[in-house]
Amino acid sequence: DAKTTQPTSMDCAEGRAANLPCNHSTISGNEYVYWYRQIHSQGPQYIIHGLKNNETNEMASLIITEDRKSSTLILPHATLRDTAVYYCIVRVQTRGYQKVTFGTGTKLQVIP
Amino acid sequence: DTAVSQTPKYLVTQMGNDKSIKCEQNLGHDTMYWYKQDSKKFLKIMFSYNNKELIINETVPNRFSPKSPDKAHLNLHINSLELGDSAVYFCASSLTPSQGGYNEQFFGPGTRLTVL
Numbered sequence: 451d452a453k454t455t456q457p458t459s460m461d462c463a464e465g466r467a468a469n470l471p472c473n474h475s476t477i478s479g480n481e482y483v484y485w486y487r488q489i490h491s492q493g494p495q496y497i498i499h500g501l502k503n504n505e506t507n508e509m510a511s512l513i514i515t516e517d518r519k520s521s522t523l524i525l526p527h528a529t530l531r532d533t534a535v536y537y538c539i540v541r542v543q544t545r546g547y548q549k550v551t552f553g554t555g556t557k558l559q560v561i562p
Numbered sequence: 563d564t565a566v567s568q569t570p571k572y573l574v575t576q577m578g579n580d581k582s583i584k585c586e587q588n589l590g591h592d593t594m595y596w597y598k599q600d601s602k603k604f605l606k607i608m609f610s611y612n613n614k615e616l617i618i619n620e621t622v623p624n625r626f627s628p629k630s631p632d633k634a635h636l637n638l639h640i641n642s643l644e645l646g647d648s649a650v651y652f653c654a655s656s657l658t659p660s661q662g663g664y665n666e667q668f669f670g671p672g673t674r675l676t677v678l
Contacts, residue, residue, distance in 0.1 A: 484666075493566070493652050493669030494605065535603070550667060552605040 454538045459557040462532075468525040470556050472538030475519040481541060483514060484550070485523045487534040494537065494552070497523065528560045565589050566670035568653050574676045575643055582639045583673045585653030593617075594636035595654040595667065596628060605652070611636055612658060640675075648677045 455473040462468040474483065484499040498505055498512045500521075505512045511524040525532055535555040566587045575581055587594065595618075596608040610618035614630045625641045636653060653670040 486667075488605075491672075493654070493672050494667075495669065496666035499666070537605075550607065554604070 454540055454553050456536075456538050456553065456556045458554070459559065461559050461561055462525075462528045464530060464560050464562050465527055468523075468528040468532065468558060468560070470523040470525075470536050470538075470558065471520065472523070473520045474538070474540045477518050477540050483512065483518075483521050484539040484541065485510070485512065486537045486539065486552070487532075488537070488555070489531075489534040497536075528558075530560050530562065532558065533560045534558060566653055566655055566668050568651075568670040568673050570673060571671065572674050572676075574678065576678055577643055577645060579643050580639070580641045581643060581675070582637055583651055583653075583675070584635070584637045585670055586635050587653075587655040587668070587670075588634065589655055589668060591655035591657055591668070592633050593656050593658050594630065594633075595656075596636065596638050597652040597654065597669075599650045599652060599672070601649070609636075609638075643675075643677045645677050648675055650674050 453476060482499050482501050485497040486494040487497055488494045497509050498507055500512045500514055502514060512521060514521045535557050537552050537555040539550055541550060569584045573581060593612045595610045597605050598608055599605045608620055608622045609628045611630045613633060627639045628636060630636045640647060650672045652672045654667040656667045
């Protein structure tokens, strides 16, 4: 799986958009970008994933650059409950084999 | 209606003991996983089972033995516990691509193991 680089930590004001960047410059054509988050003392939670196109769901939006070397997770209106560590992962979606390698992630602190 | 549950939530034990952690999922998934999160918060996969068959076995000491009695359960037994085994252990489950799922993994709440 391709390696990812994320900032160690970020702050965001409550109610504002949180934009979390991720670099994956060695990503290959069949690798997807996944985002998970881990709220303190809980298990990781899936947020969103994508291959080429931008994606949006009820939790967030994922913007992937045209060359696919980087992406940004957007939480449109951050709340205090969004304070968590956010992990960007790139991996191949293969049949029956799902080894997800988590990096160090970005610790997002939402400030009142 | 918990999706992925683990027991116990906390486990404190002495070095050298043998202990088990249980995991159950009611999502109808056929793939389950065990992850270890150490004190530095690195989350590493240990094992994965698909339809009760071991498909991923990372470099884990053979003191760790997963057991999957059925698709909904994946238990982790640890023999001769060592200080370095202290960590939070997460169970997870997912569909496999052959079932048309998005491969998202659903994680349990974790079991905090402390070895004294």
